[in-house]
Amino acid sequence: MGLSVFAIVLVVMAIALAFSVIKIVPQGREFTVERFGKYTRTLSPGISFLTPFVEGIGRRMNMMEQVLDVPQQEVITKDNAMVKVDAIVFIQVMSASAAAYRVDDLNYAITQLCSTNLRTVVGSMELDEVLFQRDSINSRLLTVIDAATEPWGVKVNRIEIKDLTPPVDITNAMARQMKAERERRAIITEADGEKQAAIARAEGAKQAAILEAEGRKEAAFRDAEAREREAEAEARATAMVSQAIAAGDVNAINYFVAQKYVEAFAELARSPNQKTVIVPAEMGGLVGTIAGLGELVGLAKEQQQDRRDDRQAARPAQRATTTNSPPPPQTAPRRPRGSVPGTE
Incomplete structure (x- = not known):
């Protein structure tokens, strides 16, 4: 009985020792190895072996690209307008040891860094610039935050402004401004259409007048020619x-x-005014x-x-003269015309 219990204990200890020595790192992850609490090396994806009772796993780092949400906050712009702004940031750990041992709570640190820089960048701009220059804000934030997180072994790939919410009164004013601008464009477009239509109508009237004048000219020419022939x-x-x-x-x-x-x-x-026609009695004339x-x-x-x-x-006389034939008989004299x- 005692031997069986001892054997079971040995088996359990062997299994525990095997699990502590043999480490399998999944894809997209990296583990740091510590020897008596000191970082020694980093385990890549795959199977690795540790020195029993000497080495142990320190930090398990995610090496895939991650998305962090920057909480919404109120920011006062340069022209004293209050806007609510939030963002998202895409990061990727490039050095597991630096990300594990140079900063505590990496995600929280990056989130706070983004919040402070977002407040700084938006506060240095006017409201119109904030609303219409999001790309400029994203570029400035990316440059600043990427430089700040480089010592942490983190690469900031992108920063995007997710939402910008101006105050209600400013939103209403912007809506009225947009409506007025749309109405102005509609009026201008309508005026341009009327202008083009008037030009087209004038051009049509011009062509019609030219064709009509040419028709009158041709008709007058034909009438004059007819009168000339009639006169001839x-x-x-x-x-x-x-x-x-x-x-x-x-x-x-x-x-x-x-x-x-x-x-x-x-x-x-x-x-048309003559109802009765009188015929002369003497028709002899x-x-x-x-x-x-x-x-x-x-x-x-x-x-x-x-x-x-x-x-x-005259024709036979001409033939007789040519062939020396006797002259043709004389024609009978014409009867006198009375x-x-x-x-x-």
């Missing part, structure tokens, strides 16, 4: 009639008289005039036929 036709007609009158043909005069008579009678019939026009047209056709016969007769009696 009238001039040719007048010249032909004048030649006929000079030759003693009175039917040309009858033609002009009948034309004006018919035009006047047509205008009288088309008048009009009939005679029309008959005279018919004779004039027939006489013109006869003259045209005579000219055609003369041209046909004058058509005029109307009374």
Whole structure:
């Protein structure tokens, strides 16, 4: 019985000795080793062996990046405005021995260091700068705190302002200012739109006026050309009639008289104020005039036929002269043209 108890005690002591000698360090951690209370070395991740009854584990340090929350605090800015500000800081232990033996309670020390420097940096700036220059605040804090924690074997990677809360009255004033600025921009945008619309309408009216003027110009040119051609036709007609009158043909005069008579009678019939049209009782003059026009047209056709016969007769004479053939027979004399009696 006594031997079994002694064996059990020996087994327990062996197990305890094994646990005190064999140390397994997890990834992302480092352990410091102390010999009789004095730091000797640092254990890296993996399995390590200690000298029994001489060496022991001192501090277990977290070597991964850590996030520390800086508590919210009230800070008075340079222009005497009270703001509430808090932040977060990202740190990483680079030297386990320095972080373990050069500062007591590393996280608390870094938190207090961030709080004091945050108050110093924000207090040296005006409210508008604090609200709109967070990047500048973060850069200044990072530079100062990283330099202060370097002897502790800690690297400060980032510092971010998490929240900035100005007083309620300042918040309301900022809201009114933002609303006024938005309204001002809206008014300016609306005015610019009206300006652009007015310019577009004026440009459209200008183009329309130009096109309308060009249309009137083209129409006037066409009208002038039509009037010119009409005047040329009238001039040719007048010249032909004048030649006929000079030759003693009175039917040309009858033609002009009948034309004006018919035009006047047509205008009288088309008048919107004329309800009754009175036809002259003596239509003999009009009939005679029309008959005279018919004779004039027939006489013109006869003259045209005579000219055609003369041209046909001249062509064989030219051929006979070229081939020394006997002269062609003489054409019969044209019958005398009598004058058509005029109307009374």
